[in-house]
Amino acid sequence: KNEVEQSPQNLTAQEGEFITINCSYSVGISALHWLQQHPGGGIVSLFMLSSGKKKHGRLIATINIQEKHSSLHITASHPRDSAVYICAVGSPGGGADGLTFGKGTHLIIQP
Amino acid sequence: DGGITQSPKYLFRKEGQNVTLSCEQNLNHDAMYWYRQDPGQGLRLIYYSQIVNDFQKGDIAEGYSVSREKKESFPLTVTSAQKNPTAFYLCASSIGPNQPQHFGDGTRLSIL
Numbered sequence: 728k729n730e731v732e733q734s735p736q737n738l739t740a741q742e743g744e745f746i747t748i749n750c751s752y753s754v755g756i757s758a759l760h761w762l763q764q765h766p767g768g769g770i771v772s773l774f775m776l777s778s779g780k781k782k783h784g785r786l787i788a789t790i791n792i793q794e795k796h797s798s799l800h801i802t803a804s805h806p807r808d809s810a811v812y813i814c815a816v817g818s819p820g821g822g823a824d825g826l827t828f829g830k831g832t833h834l835i836i837q838p
Numbered sequence: 839d840g841g842i843t844q845s846p847k848y849l850f851r852k853e854g855q856n857v858t859l860s861c862e863q864n865l866n867h868d869a870m871y872w873y874r875q876d877p878g879q880g881l882r883l884i885y886y887s888q889i890v891n892d893f894q895k896g897d898i899a900e901g902y903s904v905s906r907e908k909k910e911s912f913p914l915t916v917t918s919a920q921k922n923p924t925a926f927y928l929c930a931s932s933i934g935p936n937q938p939q940h941f942g943d944g945t946r947l948s949i950l
Contacts, residue, residue: 728897731880757936768875768926770941813880817936825871825896826939828880 729754733814733829741837746801748832750814753795757817760826761788761799764811773799773812804836840865844929844942851916851923852950859914859945861929868934870912874898875926875944884927887912888935916947924949 730753740746750759761773774781774788776797781788785804790797801808811833815826842863851857863870869888873881883896887906901920906912912931916923926946930939 760938762941767943768928768946769943770928770930772938772940775938815881825873825883825886826881828873828882830878830880 729756729816729818729827731814731816731827731829733812733832735832736830737833737835739835739837740804742805744804744836746804746808746834746836748799748812748814748834750797750799750829751795752814752816752827755795755819757819759790759797760815760817761797762813762815764813764831766810770813801834806836806838809835842929842931842940842942844927844945846945847943849945849947850950851947854918856915856917857923857947859916859927859929859947861912861914861942862910863912863929863931863940864910865931865940866909867931867940868909869932869937870906871930871932871939872896872902872904872912872914873928873930875928881928884914923947 732751734749758777760775762770764770776790785802787800811831813831814829845860871886872884875881882898885904887893890909903915928944929942932939
C-alpha cells in the first residue's frame with residue numbers, strides 16, 4: 728500500500744508570498760492528484776499529472792517520478808487560496824481501486 | 839450544470855440504526871467512489887464501483903454496504919455494525935479509472 732506524506736502540515740503566509748507544498752510517496756503510481764478542500768468540506772480537483780509540470784493560473788504542479796515527489800506552488804498568494812491542499816495517488820494498476828490520500832496541508836494566507 | 843449531489847449535508851443517527859447516504863451524479867461517469875474523512879487523517883476508500891451492478895470493497899468497508907443499480911446513483915448505507923460512524927463522508931465519480939475525480943460536497947454524520 729502506498730504511503731503518501733505531505734509537508735508542511737500547516738502553513739501560514741502573508742498575501743503575495745510564493746507558496747510550496749510538498750508530497751512524497753513510497754511506491755510507483757499511475758498518476759498523482761492535487762486537490763483543494765474548502766472549509767465547508769467540498770473538494771475540487773486541481774491537477775492530475777503523471778510526469779513533468781502543469782500550470783493553471785497561479786498554480787503550478789510538478790512531479791519527479793524517479794524521486795517519487797511532487798510539489799504544488801502558488802504564486803502571488805491571496806487570502807482566497809486559504810484551504811486544505813491534498814495530495815493523492817493512483818495505484819500502479821491504473822487507479823481503478825480509488826486513490827490513496829495524504830493528510831493534507833492546511834494553508835492560511837493572511838491579508 | 840453537471841455535478842455530484844450528496845444529501846443530506848448533515849445527518850444524525852441513533853445508536854443501532856442503519857442510515858443511508860445519497861450520492862447522485864449527472865456527469866455520465868462510469869466510476870463512483872465513497873470515502874471517509876476523519877480529523878487529522880487522509881481520506882480513506884470505503885467502496886468503489888467501476889460499472890453499474892458491480893462494486894468492490896475498499897480499505898475500510900466493514901460496517902458499510904452499497905448498491906449500484908443505476909449509473910447515476912451510488913448510495914452508501916452505514917449499518918449498526920459500524921462501530922465508529924461519526925465522520926465526514928465524500929462521494930466522487932470519474933469517467934473511468936485513473937481519471938480526475940469529481941467530488942460532492944459531503945455528508946457529515948453524527949451519532950446521537
